[in-house]
Amino acid sequence: MEVLEFGDKSKRKIVLIHGFQMPYQMWNKYIDYYKSDFHIIVPIMPGHYPNHAEDFISFSETAEEFEGYSISKYGRDVFAVYAMSMGGVFAATLWQNGRLKIENLIFDGSPLTALNRFAEKMMLHFYLKVTHKSQQRDKKTLEQARKTCPEDFFDDFLKVLDAMTDTTIRNCIKGVVNFQLSDNLDNQNTNIYYYHGTKINEFLAKKSAHFISKHYKNSVITCFQGKSHCETMLFSPQLIFKELDKVIRRESS
Numbered sequence: 001m002e003v004l005e006f007g008d009k010s011k012r013k014i015v016l017i018h019g020f021q022m023p024y025q026m027w028n029k030y031i032d033y034y035k036s037d038f039h040i041i042v043p044i045m046p047g048h049y050p051n052h053a054e055d056f057i058s059f060s061e062t063a064e065e066f067e068g069y070s071i072s073k074y075g076r077d078v079f080a081v082y083a084m085s086m087g088g089v090f091a092a093t094l095w096q097n098g099r100l101k102i103e104n105l106i107f108d109g110s111p112l113t114a115l116n117r118f119a120e121k122m123m124l125h126f127y128l129k130v131t132h133k134s135q136q137r138d139k140k141t142l143e144q145a146r147k148t149c150p151e152d153f154f155d156d157f158l159k160v161l162d163a164m165t166d167t168t169i170r171n172c173i174k175g176v177v178n179f180q181l182s183d184n185l186d187n188q189n190t191n192i193y194y195y196h197g198t199k200i201n202e203f204l205a206k207k208s209a210h211f212i213s214k215h216y217k218n219s220v221i222t223c224f225q226g227k228s229h230c231e232t233m234l235f236s237p238q239l240i241f242k243e244l245d246k247v248i249r250r251e252s253s
Contacts, residue, residue, distance in 0.1 A: 001065045002044040007035035012079035013070075014038045014248065019085030019230065020172050021131070021164065022149075023050060023156035026084070029237045038079070038248070041070070045090065047168030050159035056168040059175045063093040067100060080104040080248050085230055086172060088112060088208075089179045095190060096182055104247050106193040108240075109230045112181040112208040120177040127169050134161045150234055181208075183215040192219040193247060195240070197227030205229065 004024060014034060016027045024044050031040050043066050047056030056062070070078070078100050083091035088110020094100055115123075133141040149157045194212045196205035212219045222243055224232045233240045 001046055001062060001069070002049065003066070003069055004042040004044065006031050006040040006042070007038055009039050009074075011037065011039045013041055013074060013077070015041045015043070015070075015078055015081045015091075017043060017081065017083035017087035017091050018045070018048065019087045020176075021048070021127075021157070021160060022084065022087075023048070023153055023160045025153040025156040026150075026234065028153070030082075030240075033237075033241055034248075043090075045087070047164060047172070048160050049163060050156060051163065053163045053165050054168075055165055056171050058171060059089050059093045059179065062090055063097060066090075067094065067097065070100060076101045078102045080106065082106040082108070082244065083110060084108050084233060085110060086176050089176055092179070092181050096185060102190050104191045104193070106195070106244070106247065107208070107212075108195045108233050109197070109202060109205040110194075110208060111176055111204040112179065113204075113211050114180040115177045115204075117177075120173060123177070124170060124173045127173060128166060131161055131164060131169060134158065148229075148231075148234070181211065183211075185216075191247070192216050193222065193243075194219065195222045195224065195233070195243065197224045197229060197231055199226070199228040199231075201229045202227075 016030060018024055018026055024042050027042055034040055045056060045062055046054050076099065081091050081094065081102050083106070085108065088107040091105060091107065092112055095102055095105055130141060134145060146154060192212060194209045196202050196209050209221050213221050
């Protein structure tokens, strides 16, 4: 795992966790927006490096590695974690482990409830096919990818795919499909927030949001009408800043 850090290390910590197959550059605008007031920590999950191939093994192993890094340098306290899509499984694993004291945990379109083997098979087939075609620079595949990845870091996205192994894809999908968030973690005093859109590709996100709302009574669910999976945070960060500011700037307002 690689960990990037921005801003004053003496200030409160915000951890930004990228999604599956996303480059860390997806956080550039978020880093610029918050680094003057917070210490921003951006872990790059194994299997997502642009320059060399390394297999992702599991979310539990990745979480353990990050916990060791963070605790050894800064202690247990983390002010906020904001995780995109499958990165939410990584964030939820940190939360469930309880080694870090996370004050605010924000999920965006994250799949947090277990799926069946049919779903695993379908997801695995899709991601292997799309990744291989992207690596081959298939024109139609790249045209579709541009609809879900902003142009300002599209080249970085392709570099991540170029170095991504089939083992990483298989292990990420397996980890997501088998992950089930616990329904009784209230004792950790973490504030939970969940963002999602309403289009058909947010089916898993809406299911997870319902689970969060049902089992964590103090959670806050924010729905972006007419938006697809993580569309708002990727293409309209100013709208997400308004939501995040309600969480992480509320103490100074």
